[in-house]
Amino acid sequence: MTDTILEASGLRKEFGGVVAVHKVSFNVARGEIFAIIGPNGAGKTTLFNLISGVYPTTGGELRFRGHRLARANPHERAAMGLARTFQNLRLFDNMTVLENVMVGRHTKSRYGLMAAALRLPTAHREERVIREQALKRLAMVGLEGRAHQLVGSLSFGQQRLVEVARAMAIEPQLLLLDEPGAGLTRKEVEELDDLVRRLRDDGMTVILVEHNMELVMGIADRVMVLDYGQKIAEGTPLQVQRNPRVIAAYLGEEASVGLHPEEAYVATQ
Ligand SMILES: Nc1ncnc2c1ncn2[C@@H]1O[C@H](COP(=O)(O)OP(=O)(O)O)[C@@H](O)[C@H]1O
Ligand SMILES: [Mg+2]
Numbered sequence: 001m002t003d004t005i006l007e008a009s010g011l012r013k014e015f016g017g018v019v020a021v022h023k024v025s026f027n028v029a030r031g032e033i034f035a036i037i038g039p040n041g042a043g044k045t046t047l048f049n050l051i052s053g054v055y056p057t058t059g060g061e062l063r064f065r066g067h068r069l070a071r072a073n074p075h076e077r078a079a080m081g082l083a084r085t086f087q088n089l090r091l092f093d094n095m096t097v098l099e100n101v102m103v104g105r106h107t108k109s110r111y112g113l114m115a116a117a118l119r120l121p122t123a124h125r126e127e128r129v130i131r132e133q134a135l136k137r138l139a140m141v142g143l144e145g146r147a148h149q150l151v152g153s154l155s156f157g158q159q160r161l162v163e164v165a166r167a168m169a170i171e172p173q174l175l176l177l178d179e180p181g182a183g184l185t186r187k188e189v190e191e192l193d194d195l196v197r198r199l200r201d202d203g204m205t206v207i208l209v210e211h212n213m214e215l216v217m218g219i220a221d222r223v224m225v226l227d228y229g230q231k232i233a234e235g236t237p238l239q240v241q242r243n244p245r246v247i248a249a250y251l252g253e254e255a256s257v258g259l260h261p262e263e264a265y266v267a268t269q
Contacts (some may be wrong), residue, residue, distance in 0.1 A: 005065060005174055006051070010048045012059030013046050014047055020046040022229040023060070027205060028174070030227060033200050035216045037240075038226035039249060044209040045087055046178050047226070051207075052084045055142040064174065082171035085163045087209075093152040097162055100132040100151050104166035109217050130214050141195055157188030164195065167236045172263040174205045181212040217241065225249065228233075 013021040021043045028034045036044050049055045051062060053074040062069040064082055066178070072080065083104075091100050134232040138144045142163040146154060151162055152222040162181055167175055181189050189212060196206055196219055210216050216223060217237040225233040225240055233240050238248055 003029040005102075005223040007063040008051070008208075010060035010062065010154040010159075011047070011057055012060065013043070013050055013055060014058045019229050021226075024226070024229075025060075025230050026224050026231065026234060028205060029199065030173075030205055031203060033196060033206045033208060033219050035210060035220035035223045035237075036226060037210065037213075037216055038232075042073045043224055043227075043229040045178055046229075047086060048209065050176050051176060051204065052082060055148060056163070078170050078172075081171070082174035082176070083170050083174070084176035084178060085160075085167050085168040085178055089156075089163060091151045091159055091160055091166075093150065095151060096148050097151050097154065098131070098134055099140065100162055101137055101169050102130055105130045105134060109205075115213075116225060134169055137168045138162075140168065140198070141165045142191065148209065152216060155188070157184040157191075160184065160188075161191070161195070166177035172204070174207065175199065176207045176209075178209045180208070180213060181210050181215050193219055247251040 008027075009022055009025045011024045012019070024043075024047065024069070026034075036047065038044055046055070050057050051064075051069075053076075054071060064080060067080065069077060070247045092103065093123065095103075133143055135147060138147055141164055143154075143158060143161060143165065145260065146158070151159060160183075164175075164177065164180065167177075170264070178194075180192055184192060193215055196208065199206060208216065208220065218236055222235065223233075223237055223240040224231060225243070226245050227245075232245045232249060233243045235243070
């Protein structure tokens with residue numbers, strides 16, 4: 001039996017009159033790379049906001065490691081092992097690369113950012129441990145050599161990797177990546193691809209929202225497709241690429257690169 005880490009059933013989110021997520025159900029197995037794709041406005045980021053607790057749901061249920069998430073705020077979800085990155089960079093430009101990663105860890109630390117900022121003795125030893133762990137995370141994304149540079153001096157792609165390192169700093173069991181490949185050079189996308197595979201090999205579960213179809217189809221174990229807030233398909237990359245509903249949803253979208261309309265005759269699910 002597969003070990004399910006995240007269960008979503010009948011998830012719904014409404015903003016005023018707009019139904020951004022409509023009765024979406026899916027399960028993510030521990031250790032898999034689960035991709036969520038769909039045209040702009042399909043509800044992908046909203047789904048991440050529901051899972052990470054940025055917004056309350058207007059219906060349905062979420063379970064993480066068997067626990068109902070409804071009452072847990074974002075910090076509690078992070079402490080349970082759920083981490084995310086954001087579609088737009090959220091780094092502190094006036095801080096070093098290392099400090100940015102350390103901020104991620106402080107959200108889980110006992111004494112917190114304030115005690116560290118005040119340099120209280122209780123926080124001192126913990127500070128050192130956090131620093132060492134942050135350096136390890138930076139090494140994982142290949143940026144340990146940049147630790148003491150201002151984060152703003154890095155390339156856009158490297159800054160995205162810093163965000164991943166920061167999310168990893170809480171030692172999550174589930175990592176949500178919102179369009180990590182956006183704006184990256186080809187080489188940076190390859191590094192990202194490699195990083196996500198290594199995370200999975202280390203036992204991490206990854207949910208990936210991404211427009212780069214080559215990246216998605218290359219690394220995802222399973223893909224879920226959203227359109228206008230609804231799930232229109234789910235399956236292996238090959239099944240999804242051949243699904244006529246998916247192809248129709250992507251017609252006219254530049255992201256259709258990688259979907260093969262000529263294979264549309266094979267209906268999968
Ligand atoms: N905070 C919000 N307030 C109002 N509408 C929102 C909000 N967030 C998202 N939406 C709407 O929900 C829909 C889905 O948006 P989003 O989840 O960002 O899509 P995606 O990430 O797939 O591009 C869009 O119609 C968007 O305008
Ligand atoms: Mg989005």
